[in-house]
Amino acid sequence: xxxxxxxxxxVDRRNSLVxxxxxxxxxxxxxxxKLERGIHHSATRVHLPGSNPEGFANYHVNHLNWPCIGYTFxxxxxxxxxxxxxxxxxxxFNRNLDDLTYHVGNSNxxxxxxxIAGDYRYDKLSTAAILSFTELNQALDQDxxxxxxxxxxxxxxxxxxxxxxxxxxxxxxxxxxxxxxKIDDIIYEVKSGDTLYGISRMYxxxxxxxxxxxxxxxxxxxxxIGTELKIHQTENTYKIDNGHFKNTSGxxxxxxxxxxxxxxxxxxxxxxxDTVSYDRIYYRNGYLWISQMNNNRRRFIPITTYNKxxxxxxxxxxx
Numbered sequence: 001x002x003x004x005x006x007x008x009x010x011v012d013r014r015n016s017l018v019x020x021x022x023x024x025x026x027x028x029x030x031x032x033x034k035l036e037r038g039i040h041h042s043a044t045r046v047h048l049p050g051s052n053p054e055g056f057a058n059y060h061v062n063h064l065n066w067p068c069i070g071y072t073f074x075x076x077x078x079x080x081x082x083x084x085x086x087x088x089x090x091x092x093f094n095r096n097l098d099d100l101t102y103h104v105g106n107s108n109x110x111x112x113x114x115x116i117a118g119d120y121r122y123d124k125l126s127t128a129a130i131l132s133f134t135e136l137n138q139a140l141d142q143d144x145x146x147x148x149x150x151x152x153x154x155x156x157x158x159x160x161x162x163x164x165x166x167x168x169x170x171x172x173x174x175x176x177x178x179x180x181x182k183i184d185d186i187i188y189e190v191k192s193g194d195t196l197y198g199i200s201r202m203y204x205x206x207x208x209x210x211x212x213x214x215x216x217x218x219x220x221x222x223x224x225i226g227t228e229l230k231i232h233q234t235e236n237t238y239k240i241d242n243g244h245f246k247n248t249s250g251x252x253x254x255x256x257x258x259x260x261x262x263x264x265x266x267x268x269x270x271x272x273x274d275t276v277s278y279d280r281i282y283y284r285n286g287y288l289w290i291s292q293m294n295n296n297r298r299r300f301i302p303i304t305t306y307n308k309x310x311x312x313x314x315x316x317x318x319x
């Protein structure tokens with residue numbers, strides 16, 4: 001089952017929301033993995049009765065004459081679901097991922113619509129909404145869904161004069177990630193000749209004493225080959241390394257500016273068979289990243305998935 005379908009606050013309404021009686025819902029031509037994420041607010045105050053997926057579907061179909069609701073996902077702050085992780089705003093799964101819904105004009109085919117109900121010229125994003133927004137995006141990342149850029153409605157061609165979504169999606173994600181405290185541990189397997197001091201020197205911001213405390217090691221001289229050490233990360237942790245990487249994945253890879261996140265600005269693309277040098281490795285936000293400085297600005301390149309200490313199949317080769 002897809003990770004996003006396992007979210008406790010998710011409600012599947014694909015078969016219950018109103019659709020047009022005459023219009024057939026078109027299908028996308030863009031592959032699901034290559035979609036962007038188009039972020040909206042509803043411009044309806046949070047507390048209003050119709051500020052929910054049923055109300056939006058009714059308006060889009062019966063007033064705008066669209067085939068169906070425009071948003072694939074809707075987050076409704078007024079509907080709170082108590083999950084095992086705490087209170088969350090309800091996430092409504094409104095349409096199939098390959099349904100071409102109307103929400104960003106000529107960009108509809110390659111954009112997946114996500115809306116947080118509310119008018120954020122006046123309303124304030126609630127913690128429950130921010131957490132649901134963050135967990136939904138993290139789950140989509142894990143599933144490899146809509147892995148293109150994420151941008152607000154007003155960043156699409158023809159919509160630069162609209163205020164939507166008012167809130168900054170990147171800032172909301174950063175705040176949600178901080179609230180969730182989700183930075184996976186780095187897992188290091190001890191090799192012949194390793195010492196705690198030597199291992200700590202591989203990672204910026206980590207000391208041998210911290211490694212002992214993290215792993216409850218009383219005598220570092222008894223370190224055994226094959227032991228898996230947990231390295232608790234902070235925002236400043238990275239592996240110090242130098243080398244070259246060649247993209248042999250068969251697809252271009254987005255290169256990001258400023259931070260190891262698929263929500264960071266796109267710097268360029270790493271084409272198939274292109275090679276880059278790097279001086280750092282990061283384990284962040286579901287991916288293993290290599291990093292390099294370019295014109296006084298740091299770039300980050302994801303080279304495989306990384307989840308709970310497990311590294312996926314590399315999208316290229318080191319040399």
